[in-house]
Amino acid sequence: MRKLALSDDILMKIEKPARYIGGEVNAVVKDLQNVDIRFAMCFPDVYEIGMSHLGIQILYDMFNRRDDVWCERVYSPWVDLDKVMREEKIPLFALESQDPVRDFDFLGITIQYEMCYTNILQVLDLACIPLHAKDRTEEDPIVIGGGPCAYNPEPIAEFFDMFYIGEGETVYDELLDTYKENKKNGGSRMDFLEKACQIDGIYVPMFYDVTYHEDGTIDQFFPVNKHAPSVIHKQVVMDVTNTTYPQAPIVPYIKVTQDRVVLEVQRGCIRGCRFCQAGMLYRPTRERDVETLKQYAYNMLKNTGHEEISLSSLSTSDYSELKELVTFLIDNFKNKGINISLPSLRIDAFSLDVMSQVQDIRKSSLTFAPEAGSQRMRNVINKGLTEEDIISGAGQAFEGGWNKVKLYFMLGLPTETEEDMEAIAVLADKVARRYYEIPKDQRNGKCQITASSSFFIPKPFTPFQWAPMLNHEDYIERAAIVKHAFLNQLNKKSLRYNWHDAEVSVLEGVFARGDRKIASVIEEAYRMGCIYDSWSEQFDNDKWMRAFDNTGIEIGFYNLRERGEDEVFPWDFIDIGVTKKFLRREWDRAMKGEVTPNCRMQCSGCGVAKWKGGVCIESKN
Structure with missing residues (x-):
């Protein structure tokens, strides 16, 4: 019987102990005597979030198909267990074997969003791995980062031995083979890093240096190791149909954020929204073969027992075989009690017809993402959506039986005026007005229009990477303008408005476009107790502000200035x-x-x- 890393006494005292015991359906267990490489795959957030991440599922499946590799999972312990592990000196462990992470060859960390950066340090610290790559020895795992935040790795560069830039299905096998060969030949940690940096897509931060102008902007970024290339090229899988895909994903014991079978129908996006990093990073658009997806649906439902299947992509409506796939899913699974989830659909006649077949209209709401209230502003961000599209789509939904609509917007976009802000409320009112144009006997009760606004954050590799952000007070002031405009609308009783946390947005802006200097702030905040910063109940802005003061880093330098056309960005050495x-x-x-x-x-x-x-x-x- 497998021995758990945590005693029964500890498991009984903490929230959701099933997060830490492993042993789930379809989890992979191997004989260590037949394995050459141990890989701990980490998502630096709580289990329920990490278990829902498709990228980790793909890599977990791909690595474990190799007989010589055993890939296991590790997630950030929640704050209750974090406290116990520090007090009891329990090292962070992997779920499958319950062995300490420090015993592994690799610790791979998927970095999905900037506000998990202190959790990365939590993982390293609890695993008894030195926080800084330069301090690690032959006894420590190779710490490798990947995911969307790896496209500007500089704020966390000193905490990683290497980064994998791009899609994991391309050169990971070459990287693992190189490690195995180096180990067999008695090579050192540094020998491996020098070999690894010569593999396309692998970035080893310690092999590079940066110099600055007097104003704090970057002068030069350059390799200091003869083996390191000056440019790192993003890795892309062109044939997404015939690459690996997990047809027997792990089934958790507890409810997780995405508790369902996920079919990734395509990668990339054709839309070109100027604020959207994913739309630029994941170009070109590549579709999976529809017949393959049909088979995956059968296999995954059979192998998991899940009662829901979801289509995944940046813009599902742009998948050319969508009608055929959705018709197949409805015909084959709906009558078997399988719920079909269709996110990322544009609201048009076809989508509404499909959703009316797969959703309980009375319980569900539809989501539109106009992003801006005025047409002028939507043109600035290249949203490709007109007011007529929005009102027409809402009208079709209302006539189809829906009465609840969610509208998503951004505040603080480049060139935004007060008129643009107020237009958010005006547009929401027009959507409500369209509902009340329907004859009363054909309506489904009162309508509810919920508008939400996040605050614009410029991201690397977008057309808005040159743009300034606003400070916390300006964002709140803009939200107040919108809130006031909602109170002046004719249908205000049918309208609701809320907005994102401006303090978190300011920090995310610094991390998104930060350079190597930002690492000191992240480490200082972690030392002061900051973890789980993306969770509102854990976020402590006062500690973060003290961390900036203590390190002498100015938020305004990173957020409040417009970049010059020729400014060297921290991420310019990456070719996407x-x-x-x-x-x-x-x-x-x-x-x-x-x-x-x-x-x-x-x-x-x-x-x-x-x-x-x-x-x-x-x-x-």
Whole structure:
């Protein structure tokens, strides 16, 4: 019988002990005597969040298909267990074997969002691994980071031995083979890092240095090891149909955020929203074969017993075989008690017809993401959505029986005026007004329109990477303007408005575009007790502000200034395929309020812009 790392006494005292015991259905257990490499795959957040992440499921499945590798999982312990582990000196352990993470060859950390950065330090600290890569010895695992935040790794660079830039299905096998060979030949940790940095897509931060101008901007970023390349190229899987995919994903004992079978129908997005990092990072759009997806649906439902299946992509409506796939899912699974979830759909006649078949209309709400209230502002961000589209889609939904709509907006976008802010309330009122145009006997009770606004955060590799943010007070003031505008609307009793935490947004802005200096702030905040910063009940802004004061780092330098056209960014050494010249051109078009057609309408020459059948028809800039 497997011995648990935590005693019964501890398990009985903490919240949701099933987070830590492993042994779930489809979890992989191997004989250590037959394994050459042990890989601990970490999501630096609580179990329920990490277990819902498709990327980790894909890598877990891919690594464990190799006989010589055993990949296990580790998540951030919640604050109750964190306290116990420190007091009892219990080292962080992997779920499958319950062995200490420090005994592994690799600790791979998926970095999905900036506000988990202190949790990364929590994981390293609890695992008894030195926080700084330069302090690690031959006895420590290789700490490797990946995921969307790895596209600007600099704020956390000194905590990692290496980063994997891009999609994991490409060169991970080569990396693991290189490690195995180096180990067999008696090579050192440094020998392996020097070999690894020569693999396309692998970035080893200690092999690079940076110099600064007097004003704090970057002068030069350059390799200091002869083996390290000057540019790191993003890794992309072109044939997503024939790559690995987990058809027997792990089934948790407790309810997690995404407690369902997930079918990834495509990668990438054709839309080109200027604020959206994912839309640029994951170009080009690549679709999975519909017949393969049908088989995956059968296999995954059979292997898990899940009662829900969801389609996953940045823009599911753009999947060319959507109608065939959805019809198949409805015909084959709906009558078997399987719920079908269809996120990321544009609200048009087809989508509404499908959703009416798979949802309980009386209980569900529909979601629109106009992002901005005025058409002028939507043109600036290249949303590709008109007011007519929004009102028409809402009208069709209301006539189909829905009476609840959620509208998502952003405040603080470049060039935003007070009129643009107030237009959020005006648009919400127009949506409500469209409901009350329906004859009373055909309505489904009163309508409820809930508008939510987040605060704009410029991200690397977007046309808005040059843009300034606002400070905390300005964001709150803008939210107050919108709130007041809602009170003046005709249908105000049918309208609700709420907004995101401005303090968290300010921090996220610093981390998103930060350089290596930001590591000192993150470490200082962690030393002061900051973890789980994306959780409102755990976030402590006062501690963060003291951390900035203690380290002498100015938030305004990173957030409040517009970048110069020729400024060197901390992430410029990474090549994602989309050129900086194209992004700057899109920034200029945004300032003029000009719309750029989506990729299927017209190639805009982004560098990887239009792909057909896996062949790049590239427009040179």
